[in-house]
Amino acid sequence: MSVWPAWEVREAGTPTSWFHVRLAFPDGARLELLAVLSGAGVSVEDVRAEPPLSLDDLASVADWIEEPLFEACGSRLGADGDSARAEDGSARRARPAWPRGAEGRRLVADAYRAAQEAGVDPVLAVMNASGHSRRASLRLIAAARDAGLLTPRHIRR
DSSP states (O other), rough: EEEEEEEEEEETTEEEEEEEEEEEOTTSSSSOOOOOEEEEEEEEEEEESSSOOOHHHHHHHHHHHHHHHHHHHGGGSSOOOOBBOOTTOOOOOOOOOOOOOHHHHHHHHHHHHHHHHTTSHHHHHHHHHOOOOHHHHHHHHHHHHHSSSSSOOOOOO
């Protein structure tokens, strides 16, 4: 596996760096991707694989590149010990685990109402709190409404 810097951009003193990552497997398969390191963490922008990856393999890409990528850009991860591994050695998720069921719906309702009271976009507040996409956050909000934790969206007369 090889990792090399592609380019770096500084905005307001905060650098964002792109890295090329190439993996070659003994069976002749290869994987190339573009990883981005910013203040928010590391993400993958582009993946090219030959032969194409299954969805399960695509989900494993982060595990395959994690250590070499952090070795290549580890000095930029911050002095607070931020790394891709939790203290117990298990892999850390990019997004914190969101509770399912009644607890998750209650948290969605709390974030939604707090945003309404603050005069900001409640959907965006749920997106930020849960780490989910807009579509997933709208589903969470709908589930909270169905559970009676939020007022109905439209009141029919």
